[in-house]
Amino acid sequence: MPKTLYDKIWDAHVVHQDTDGTCLLYIDRHLVHEVTSPQAFEGLRMAGRKVRAPDKTIAVPDHNVPTTPDREHGIENPESRIQVEALDRNARESGVHYYPVNDVRQGIVHIVGPEQGWTLPGMTVVCGDSHTATHGAFGALAHGIGTSEVEHVLATQTLIQQKSKNMKVEITGSLPPGVTAKDITLSVIGATGTAGGTGYVIEYCGQAIRELSMEGRMTVCNMAIEGGARAGLIAPDEKTFQYVMGRPHAPKGAQWDAALAWWKTLYSDDDAQWDKVITLRAEDIAPVVTWGTSPEDVLPITAHVPEPDSFTGGKTGAARRALAYMGLEAGQKLTDIEIDTVFIGSCTNGRIEDLRAAAEVLKGRKIAVKRAMIVPGSGLVRAQAEEEGLAQIFMDAGFEWRLAGCSMCLAMNPDQLAPGERCAATSNRNFEGRQGRGGRTHLMSPAMAAAAAITGRLTDVRDLVGEPA
Numbered sequence: 001m002p003k004t005l006y007d008k009i010w011d012a013h014v015v016h017q018d019t020d021g022t023c024l025l026y027i028d029r030h031l032v033h034e035v036t037s038p039q040a041f042e043g044l045r046m047a048g049r050k051v052r053a054p055d056k057t058i059a060v061p062d063h064n065v066p067t068t069p070d071r072e073h074g075i076e077n078p079e080s081r082i083q084v085e086a087l088d089r090n091a092r093e094s095g096v097h098y099y100p101v102n103d104v105r106q107g108i109v110h111i112v113g114p115e116q117g118w119t120l121p122g123m124t125v126v127c128g129d130s131h132t133a134t135h136g137a138f139g140a141l142a143h144g145i146g147t148s149e150v151e152h153v154l155a156t157q158t159l160i161q162q163k164s165k166n167m168k169v170e171i172t173g174s175l176p177p178g179v180t181a182k183d184i185t186l187s188v189i190g191a192t193g194t195a196g197g198t199g200y201v202i203e204y205c206g207q208a209i210r211e212l213s214m215e216g217r218m219t220v221c222n223m224a225i226e227g228g229a230r231a232g233l234i235a236p237d238e239k240t241f242q243y244v245m246g247r248p249h250a251p252k253g254a255q256w257d258a259a260l261a262w263w264k265t266l267y268s269d270d271d272a273q274w275d276k277v278i279t280l281r282a283e284d285i286a287p288v289v290t291w292g293t294s295p296e297d298v299l300p301i302t303a304h305v306p307e308p309d310s311f312t313g314g315k316t317g318a319a320r321r322a323l324a325y326m327g328l329e330a331g332q333k334l335t336d337i338e339i340d341t342v343f344i345g346s347c348t349n350g351r352i353e354d355l356r357a358a359a360e361v362l363k364g365r366k367i368a369v370k371r372a373m374i375v376p377g378s379g380l381v382r383a384q385a386e387e388e389g390l391a392q393i394f395m396d397a398g399f400e401w402r403l404a405g406c407s408m409c410l411a412m413n414p415d416q417l418a419p420g421e422r423c424a425a426t427s428n429r430n431f432e433g434r435q436g437r438g439g440r441t442h443l444m445s446p447a448m449a450a451a452a453a454i455t456g457r458l459t460d461v462r463d464l465v466g467e468p469a
């Protein structure tokens with residue numbers, strides 16, 4: 001029977017299937033951060049159990065860690081401090097792989113996993129975090145789990161799961177200049193809505209996806225969850241293998257050859273059956289920004305703030321509320337929206353390619369906003385950006401150059417918006433209060449966020465490119 005990529009990875013990991021279809025899946029990699037693991041470790045301790053596979057478990061603090069250079073002085077907020085201290089203790093006691101705050105390899109868990117070669121094609125990867133979908137870019141079945149499931153995986157290295165349906169999202173053709181992976185993934189959510197993927201695992205395919213770098217593919221898969229899907233996947237290819245080869249925890253020698261032989265079988269068969277198919281033309285995708293408080297509230301930068309009455313399906317009220325929260329008027333040009341702050345970072349867009357894209361726009365220019373920060377996704381991304389001279393470009397432009405962490409993606413650490421403060425952000429969620437109580441978030445690509453920093457308002461990056469700095 002023809003299979004999708006999802007079917008193949010699923011079938012390779014089923015340990016047991018119940019008569020009702022519920023399966024016990026083997027888990028290859030368990031990523032752990034400080035927010036969703038303390039209770040899980042505690043549960044294990046109470047039951048007198050040990051971590052079953054410490055060698056397949058990787059821990060790193062990211063959400064609560066400050067990103068200012070003085071962070072070795074510790075964490076002020078008691079709740080944040082307790083979580084990070086608990087992770088430190090649990091990781092050391094259980095003997096899992098651990099990248100503490102002062103380790104250069106520390107960073108956002110979804111950036112560290114691929115960077116260290118923990119994430120490999122064909123694997124099952126879980127983490128108590130919804131953006132685990134990121135790892136799907138390698139052709140791994142990767143998704144978030146709840147804290148009780150974290151405990152279950154720690155104890156057994158397995159997870160109880162129901163199989164999802166298969167959805168194909170095809171992006172045909174090539175992206176126009178100035179349009180990036182972030183614009184693809186936001187545009188898909190704009191087309192399907194935040195519930196469009198509910199009950200499905202999405203496989204992204206088509207020429208535009210093939211043409212993306214691994215970094216870009218991670219950006220696309222990262223937001224599968226914002227489209228409601230269980231996970232996002234991209235079939236591995238030469239680019240994937242090249243990215244993985246030589247990473248610290250990637251297989252070597254004969255093991256590499258054996259792994260590669262299997263990885264090359266990881267694609268959806270031509271006649272595989274899809275439960276849902278969405279097709280977008282890359283040529284039709286523009287640089288986009290969000291105007292509201294849901295990732296589906298997305299429009300090309302050339303558009304105007306929508307009229308709430310133009311919405312159907314009971315969404316008029318939500319749109320009205322979103323405009324009130326965002327402090328926007330229907331009919332306003334998106335490029336007339338002035339912003340206070342720029343945040344470039346997160347597991348969506350905190351990788352080296354994202355920083356390069358921002359630097360290209362910022363080179364030789366100065367910011368026109370109150371504050372702007374670039375937060376690399378890991379200590380190694382930070383080091384590479386310094387080596388490539390990007391950090392200097394950012395600082396010369398007036399950006400703060402930070403240490404790695406989730407930072408202003410969510411308000412769990414000192415990097416937060418003040419009430420009413422408006423931010424151009426490269427993260428993945430624009431919910432009310434996401435970046436701080438009363439804060440207003442516009443999601444976009446790193447190039448678009450850099451352009452907004454230069455002009456002080458939402459800006460079409462295509463208008464800046466080719467202009468003298």
Ligand SMILES: CC(C)[C@H](C(=O)O)[C@@H](O)C(=O)O
Nearest residue numbers: 035036063128129130131410
């Ligand atoms: C804190 C964590 C559980 C959460 C998630 O699951 O995604 C966070 O990473 C987020 O992005 O909202």
Ligand code: SF4
Nearest residue numbers: 131346347406409410
């Ligand atoms: S960077 Fe943002 S989205 Fe990613 S794990 Fe951290 S808080 Fe979640």
